[in-house]
Amino acid sequence: MSHTRGVALIAIARGLPPATRIGIDIEHxxxxxxxxxxxxxxxxxxxxxxxxxxxxAARRHRFLHHWTCKEAMSKATGDGLAAPFGRLDIDIDGGPRLVAGPPPYDPPAWTLHAVETPEGYLATLAIWNGETGLRTDATSESV
Known part of the structure; x- marks a missing residue:
């Protein structure tokens, strides 16, 4: 769950392998x-x-895009603000993806999705395939 300025997002996972965890973050x-x-x-x-x-303004916007990715991932692992944010390398061009990170932030285990939001907001859904290392694709209906 994430909220900011009167907008809340809740991510619910159905039909995913047991080791799969999700996290979501939104920022204005x-x-x-x-x-x-x-x-x-x-x-x-x-x-x-x-x-x-x-x-x-563009630096702030791009920083917040990186931040929503990292915060969503930290929620999926349960690390919260103790996550190694400065070591999580995210490429946000062409859709967000994890490029590099220390365990458990191994790129093959992660899928990041930019979430459609009301105008003026940025949000990311992070799917961590924990022990399985499988990639999971979310559809626009599920994001």
């Missing part, structure tokens, strides 16, 4: 965050390189 795209300061702490050097040339 104009949330006042210190994107540069937070990027230094929570993004990988590759991720930071993709946002540094952008203007302030």
């Amino acid at each position: 795209s104009d949330r006042g965050v210190g994107a540069d300061r937070l990027a230094a702490k929570f993004l990988t050097s590759r991720e930071r390189a993709t946002i540094e040339p952008l203007d302030a």
Whole structure:
């Protein structure tokens, strides 16, 4: 479950293998965050390189997109804010995907989906296939 500014998302999994866990996160795209300061702490050097040339509003938006991916993953594992955010490398171009991360954040075990939201919001659904390592595809109806 995730909520912000009067919008809530709840993710429910049906028919998935027992080791599969899910997490979801939503943020308002104009949330006042210190994107540069937070990027230094929570993004990988590759991720930071993709946002540094952008203007302030675009940096904040891109940071929040990375953040929803990482936060959704941390909810799936149960790590919460103790997750190794700065070591989770997310590629958000062409659809979010985990590029690299320490166990249990092994890329083959993860599927990330950008969730359709009301205008002005960003959200990500993370599906962790735990022990199985299988890929799971979500449809637009299930996301």
